[in-house]
Amino acid sequence: MTANGKLQVPDEPIIPYIEGDGTGVDIWPAAQLVFDAAAKKHGKSVTWLEVLAGEKAFNETGNWLPEETVTSFRSHLIGIKGPLTTPIGGGFRSLNVALRQILDLYVCLRPVRWFKGVPSPVLHPELVDMAIFRENTEDIYSGMEVESGTPAAKRLIEFLHDEFGWEIREDAGIGVKPISKFGSDRLIRAALNYAVAKDRKSVTLVHKGNIMKYTEGAFMKWGYQLVRDEFSDVAVGWDDCGGKPGDKILVKDAITDITLQQVLTRPAEFDVIATMNLNGDYLSDALAAQVGGIGIAPGGNINYVTGHGVFEATHGTAPKYAGQDKVNPGSVILSGVMMFEHLGWQAVADDIVTALEATIADKIVTYDFARLMQGATEVKCSEFASAIVDRM
Secondary structure (H helix, E strand, O other), rough: OOOOOOOOOOOOOOOEEEEOOOOHHHHHHHHHHHHHHHHHOOOOEEEEEEEOOHHHHHHOOOOOHHHHHHHHHHHHOEEOOOOOOOOOOOOOHHHHHHHHHHOOOOEEEEEEEEEOOOOOOOOOHHHHHEEEEEOOOOOHHHHEEEEEOHHHHHHHHHHHHHHHOOOOOOOOOOEEEOOOHHHHHHHHHHHHHHHHHHOOEEEEEEEEEEEOOHHHHHHHHHHHHHHOOOOOOOOEEHHHHHHOOOEEEEEEEEEHHHHHHHHHHHHOOOOEEEEEEHHHHHHHHHHHOOOOOOOOEEEEEEEEOOOOOEEOOOOOHHHHHHHOOOOOHHHHHHHHHHHHHHHHHHHHHHHHHHHHHHHHHHHHHHHHOOOOOOOOOEEOHHHHHHHHHHOO
8 A cells, every 4th residue: 555545555565355155166267367368468478376265265264254364354455255154143243344344444346337238137237327325334233133022122121211211122122223423424425526536416315214314314314424525626515505406416315216207217317326335235136136136346445544355246046046157147257357446456357347348249258148139149157258358
């Protein structure tokens, strides 16, 4: 890192990767083929350092997330991963959540756009071009829960009754939903900086503050105040301009349930979205469905202060397809595009996107798209990657 927070990246960096469980054995080699070809075209190369997590780690070390893996991501700043199994009956509730929290990767960035030719369930998928900034460390995903019927639940219910007069059923499980000004500000600040850098027109704060006034409602209020305090030269809140921002970025807000409707009916009105953890989870997958599904949806978990970033396939492990060289590697490939952009290798990222678009336009696709496209040539996962490389 430089003094101003910018990454200093050599032409031959070492980047840790997690192959991933299930279909990770198929999609990672395909993605690596594409990454290496694009980097080589621009006189760069990556030394890939495999680190372990998930089933492969458990089978080899007895640990779902070895400390060596966390240390490697922390020291190398950047990493990429395939899908991971969530342990059942013990261990982490989610390895993905654990990595985000341990490394304080407070932004989950999910850009969502349509690639021409990709089958979609909506009439105008080309209108979907959004970037979702989902807060990664707070909200109910923080894991602060007590199980129904346990002594801990009983004590908490009694405490809440005695201190606040809250009546909670004795057989309830209870979760805590922390939303802080610190966490909200840094997430919304990242969204606004992205909007400025990418020349976006608006940032929408998505919340359920009409009901959860002191958590999600506070997120909205802190967001508007942040605009006034730190971004008044480039952005303006809706109430401060009557919805007429001039040449500034318009910052507005929308209730979560209405947003889930309007991203379907009025997608062109959304650009950058900043929201909390649970809302962002819903929105990310709902929007991905409009442009072809999570099989081609990328994701990145980023700390813009330290420069750390772990980029990931956003879909599940699909173990029944593992080893069949069948599934779509698009999600991890496009996550690699995000990684290269984060490294400052924009030309490498652009070449991958252009070649991917050309491959899909030629109707050379994996089975998930081929079954929905007329005249498509169905290819294997590895063959799809090779076709992308051929078009570079």
